[in-house]
Every structure is written in C-alpha cells, then in structure tokens.
Amino acid sequence: MSLHARLLSCLLLSLLPLAAVARDAAPAADWRRQVADISAGHDTAGRAAAITARLDRLGIAWQREPFSQDGQSGINLVADLGGPEGAPLLLLGAHYDRVEIGHGATDNASGVAAVIELARALHRQPLARHRARIVFWDLEEKGLLGSRAWVATPGRERPALYVNFDVYGWGDTLWMMTLRQDDPLAAALRPLVAARGLQLVAGERYPPTDHLPFQRAGWPAVSFSRVEGTEIEGILQVFAGQQPATPPKVMQVIHSPGDTLAALDAAHLEASVQVLEQALRQWDRRGPAAAAPAASP
Ligand SMILES: [Zn+2]
Secondary structure (H helix, E strand, O other): OOHHHHHHHHHHHHHHHHHHHHHHOOHHHHHHHHHHHHHOOOOHHHHHHHHHHHHHHHOOOEEEEEEEEOOEEEEEEEEEEEOOOOOOEEEEEEEOOOOOOOOOHHHHHHHHHHHHHHHHHHHHOOOOOOEEEEEEEOOOOOOOHHHHHHHHOOOOOOOOEEEEEEEEOOOOEEEEEOOOOOOHHHHHHHHHHHHOOOEEEEEOOOOOOOHHHHHHOOOOEEEEEEEOHHHHHHHHHHHOOOOOOOOOHHHHHOOOOOOOHHHOOOOOHHHHHHHHHHHHHHHHHOOHHHHOOOOOO
C-alpha cells in the first residue's frame, strides 16, 4: 500500500461515520434526493415507484388504492403510520402526478417529499391521541380526481384533520390555507415559526388543490405551501385572472419546462418540517376536541 493510498483510506475511514450521521439526520438532503428521484420518473408509475421505494426503506407499509372518477382511472398510494387504536385520524397528503410538460419537481414532488419527511417522524414516534395516515393523490392535475374519489368513497372515515401539501419548493414562508380564524394548528405554528426565523401566512385565499374535496364535504382540511412571502399576492392575482406587475416565481416554474430540481431550494426546508411536526404534536395533545367545529360545506 503506497503512502498515498494509506492517506486516502485514512481519509475515507474518517469520513464514513460523518456520512452515516448525515444520511440519518439530514431532512433537507433527503427531501432533495426524494424530489430528484420522483422527478426522474418518466410517468406516474415511475413517480409512484420512487415514492414506494422510499417508504420501503423507511419500513412504512403502503398500499395502492385504485379509483375511477369522471371516467378516468388512477391510483392513490396509502400508508398508515400508527397511533392509538380507535383514535381519530390525522390524514396528511400531497398529489404525486404531474402535467405533461416539465418534471413536476416543484409541482408536486416537493410536497410529496415534505409529507415523507413528516411521515418518517410520525412513524418513528406516533402521535399520542390520533392515528396518522398519508395519501399520495393521483390525477390532481386532471381535476383533483384522486382526492375527490377518496372523499366520495362510501364509508370513508372522516378525518379529524386533512393536511395537504402542494408546492413546497423554496423560501422562508409557510403559506397555509385554512377556513378557520382560530385555527389551532396555525396558533401552534405561529410562535414556532417566529422562533426559527420563518414566516406564516394563513388565511382562506389560496389556489385550488386537494384540500378542496374535503372542505366541500364539510371535513376539516388545511393546505401548506413553502414559497417566498413576497410571491403570494402575485400568485393569488394570477389565479384571479389578473396579471401581477412582477410575475411570481411559482407561476413561472410550475406547468413549464423549468419545473425541475434546479428551481428548488432546500434552505429553510428542515426548519419548516420541524415546526410542522411540533405544531402537529401540539394539536394532537389538545385531543379530539381540537378538530371541532368542522368547516362549513
Ligand atoms: Zn400541484
């Protein structure tokens, strides 16, 4: 063994434990890798395979739930994370399909990967007073078909809360859709977000996505995006059919050839997932009463 090789092997050996720690405790890196894996899928099946491979590695059992809605067929992916038997249900979800153009990295591999980071935490340490389940929706881009089919299924369990994620790509702002002025999850989030140097913008104005079928059924639901706070007004203007003076980044990236990993930024990702986990655990400890009243249909 030459001196050079010995030095090299010493260096590699000294780096190994660091690498092992980093792999286990780097939600930002894992999120980014997961977004890359999903975005590399050539079709919905490829994207699903990237998601289920990750769930397998985390030891989270999952299943396919095929559905038909509006004459189209798709497959939602479902996994239970544990929690006390018979307790009310906390449902977390994100759509994993994409439009034809681009790679669906921001819209919505970013949201799927955020749900997986939360799932990892809630699987490792289940909630005290709720069962937790995750669902990845198919055919959101065709008219919220996966989530609509889910809610329309006879006998479907009404969740204590559905928490949706759509567009979770960059920025220091958690943009939260909620119908409730006194939303307990928003109340839990506010101090946590402030302590981490993040922003929370919570309210009713928000683009249409998979929280809507739940709210239309009168089931409690909220939705989160991670963006720059300065983009929000412009995004709402675009969805209202107006042309903002400065086009927001989100509207330039999604549904375009530029919806690739390159548009994403993992800064603030870790803090944003940690405050969400902490807020959900606080919401959980308040118990089933925190879920009432339901949103009006
Ligand atoms: Zn989307």
